Amino acid sequence: xxxxxxxxxxxxxxxxxxxLKALAASGQLGYGLPEAxxxxxxxxxxxxxxCDMGSVDPGPYYLGAGEMATAPAMxxxxxxxxxxxxxxxxxxxxxxxxxxxxxxxxxxxTLAIIRKIAKEDGLKFRLASIAADIPKExxxxxxxxxRMIKLGEMDVPNDAAVDATSHLVGQMGTEAFQRALxxxxxxxxxxxxxxxxVFSSVPNMLGYPMGPAMHMAKIIECTSISCTxxxxxxxxxxxxxxxxxxxxxxxxxxxxPLSVAAHGLYEQADPFSxxxxxGALHLNDIELEAIDHHRVRGRGARWxxxxxxxxxxxxxxxxxxRGILVAGACDPNFIAALDDITPALEQTVRDLLxxxxxxxxxxxxxxxxxxxxxxxxxPPSHPPHEVFIxxxxxxxxxxxxxxxxxxxxxxxxxxGFPGRLSTAGNLAFPFTPPEILTGPAYRFSVYHVMQVDxxxxxxxxxxxxV
Amino acid sequence: MKLTDVAKVVRSKNAGPLQITIDLMFxxxxxxxxxxxxxxxxxxxxxxxxxxxxDRVRVIPFPQALAIKLVFDxxxxxxxxxxxxxxxxxxxxxxxxxxL
Numbered sequence: 001x002x003x004x005x006x007x008x009x010x011x012x013x014x015x016x017x018x019x020l021k022a023l024a025a026s027g028q029l030g031y032g033l034p035e036a037x038x039x040x041x042x043x044x045x046x047x048x049x050x051c052d053m054g055s056v057d058p059g060p061y062y063l064g065a066g067e068m069a070t071a072p073a074m075x076x077x078x079x080x081x082x083x084x085x086x087x088x089x090x091x092x093x094x095x096x097x098x099x100x101x102x103x104x105x106x107x108x109x110t111l112a113i114i115r116k117i118a119k120e121d122g123l124k125f126r127l128a129s130i131a132a133d134i135p136k137e138x139x140x141x142x143x144x145x146x147r148m149i150k151l152g153e154m155d156v157p158n159d160a161a162v163d164a165t166s167h168l169v170g171q172m173g174t175e176a177f178q179r180a181l182x183x184x185x186x187x188x189x190x191x192x193x194x195x196x197x198v199f200s201s202v203p204n205m206l207g208y209p210m211g212p213a214m215h216m217a218k219i220i221e222c223t224s225i226s227c228t229x230x231x232x233x234x235x236x237x238x239x240x241x242x243x244x245x246x247x248x249x250x251x252x253x254x255x256x257p258l259s260v261a262a263h264g265l266y267e268q269a270d271p272f273s274x275x276x277x278x279g280a281l282h283l284n285d286i287e288l289e290a291i292d293h294h295r296v297r298g299r300g301a302r303w304x305x306x307x308x309x310x311x312x313x314x315x316x317x318x319x320x321x322r323g324i325l326v327a328g329a330c331d332p333n334f335i336a337a338l339d340d341i342t343p344a345l346e347q348t349v350r351d352l353l354x355x356x357x358x359x360x361x362x363x364x365x366x367x368x369x370x371x372x373x374x375x376x377x378x379p380p381s382h383p384p385h386e387v388f389i390x391x392x393x394x395x396x397x398x399x400x401x402x403x404x405x406x407x408x409x410x411x412x413x414x415x416g417f418p419g420r421l422s423t424a425g426n427l428a429f430p431f432t433p434p435e436i437l438t439g440p441a442y443r444f445s446v447y448h449v450m451q452v453d454x455x456x457x458x459x460x461x462x463x464x465x466v
Numbered sequence: 467m468k469l470t471d472v473a474k475v476v477r478s479k480n481a482g483p484l485q486i487t488i489d490l491m492f493x494x495x496x497x498x499x500x501x502x503x504x505x506x507x508x509x510x511x512x513x514x515x516x517x518x519x520x521d522r523v524r525v526i527p528f529p530q531a532l533a534i535k536l537v538f539d540x541x542x543x544x545x546x547x548x549x550x551x552x553x554x555x556x557x558x559x560x561x562x563x564x565x566l
Contacts, residue, residue, distance in 0.1 A: 058552070059553075262475075264530075264531060265489045266489075267481055268481055269485050271533075319547060372550060373550055373559075377517045392547070447484055
């Protein structure tokens with residue numbers, strides 16, 4: 001019997017008096033797992049294990065390039081740990097946002113690792129994968145039908161902008177996981193997914209009320225970050241009908257009513273409601289109560305099914321080849337003159353290179369020690385003793401980027417400015433060559449909500465026996 | 467009194483690539499109230515401090531967690547060429563000098 005079949009047998013359509021244990025093994029699989037807490041979590045014999053493997057946070061590169069942010073060997077290590085844990089207990093393993101960004105290349109890379117582990121370690125199970133790539137024609141049609149909702153200043157993409165995306169994914173919800181569970185998959189590897197769906201779909205399948213299930217999912221998806229002190233250790237959520245219990249598997253990380261409530265703010269623009277494809281979770285009336293110094297009981301969240309289904313889309317577009325120039329400086333006259341020097345320097349570089357490079361390159365400078373970090377105007381302060389200057393160039397080819405930065409380096413070093421005393425050179429290079437190619441660059445070009453009539457066609461489930 | 471005299475946590479992070487959210491967290495109700503009732507943390511004053519239009523700033527008191535959430539629209543999308551802070555974790559600095 002499958003792992004899902006066993007759950008159906010045990011819960012049998014009636015959850016009265018039955019508790020369901022969810023183990024959140026990792027909130028960012030592939031960066032290493034605190035092993036003692038995972039072992040402790042497995043000892044509790046959870047009914048299923050979930051992991052989140054990605055996020056939009058690391059920026060547009062990973063989605064655009066189809067690359068993982070995590071190291072391959074570490075990713076394999078983490079996947080092996082959770083796969084063995086789940087197979088030993090014969091419980092479902094659900095992994096969301098495979099390979100950092102959850103597009104097809106990320107999903108394929110993650111599946112390849114899973115199959116490799118299964119083969120090497122002699123594991124047999126039913127594997128489901130759920131793709132999250134959204135067809136471009138569908139997005140263009142949604143734009144034409146006014147079914148693309150803005151989430152900020154970013155305009156609704158026109159046809160050309162949609163066509164230009166390197167990868168375009170949608171965040172799947174519980175509905176997609178539900179179909180993979182219905183196929184009795186033991187292991188589910190999902191492309192881009194709502195973190196909450198990883199942990200709320202099994203409770204939903206067994207008939208637990210969605211409000212508390214979704215609320216619990218929202219807290220445990222980050223493992224023990226909701227504790228004090230926060231950390232990455234496995235977290236156990238035990239669902240008991242209308243309430244749930246939170247417990248870190250590290251005895252030194254304590255869930256308290258305040259730490260759990262505070263976690264509700266994390267990375268959220270709205271602490272009172274969370275929008276999912278199938279509805280909204282309302283947290284206005286939640287109650288959190290300490291069971292002891294280590295555990296918290298939560299209740300009171302309300303689930304409101306959506307009248308209009310929707311999917312949050314993420315798209316990333318290639319913008320060119322990036323390179324950087326690294327240099328330091330401590331001459332006060334040079335530092336004071338920097339804002340006059342860099343625009344003139346760029347013009348010099350453009351004039352010198354002429355038609356050897358295409359003119360649509362971007363060249364910019366961040367001055368660390370002064371205002372290289374702040375996104376807002378910062379109040380003036382004393383001139384810093386030293387600054388780190390990072391030039392950044394994005395051009396059409398790597399060779400052009402290199403040519404621009406090389407020319408820039410030389411003329412920056414020897415740039416003459418009024419009041420200059422240090423006529424032998426303006427810059428301290430920590431090493432040479434100080435111009436470094438970093439590879440393709442991307443930007444987010446889609447971050448919108450798309451209204452849809454059906455979710456299932458967007459997130460196809462594929463099943464295989466391994 | 468400065469905000470940093472009463473706040474336990476002043477943290478910033480992206481809430482998606484289009485927004486930055488800053489969480490102010492407090493040890494007890496009294497400290498929370500001191501900050502929550504201060505005009506220094508009004509949307510108008512915060513917009514002035516960060517050089518933003520007022521309609522791009524939201525202030526959300528969250529008394530259940532003794533916290534105040536600030537949400538700003540980013541003036542550059544996270545990770546765009548020219549961005550300085552892809553995760554948005556270092557944008558709380560201006561608040562450290564705020565007098566309540």
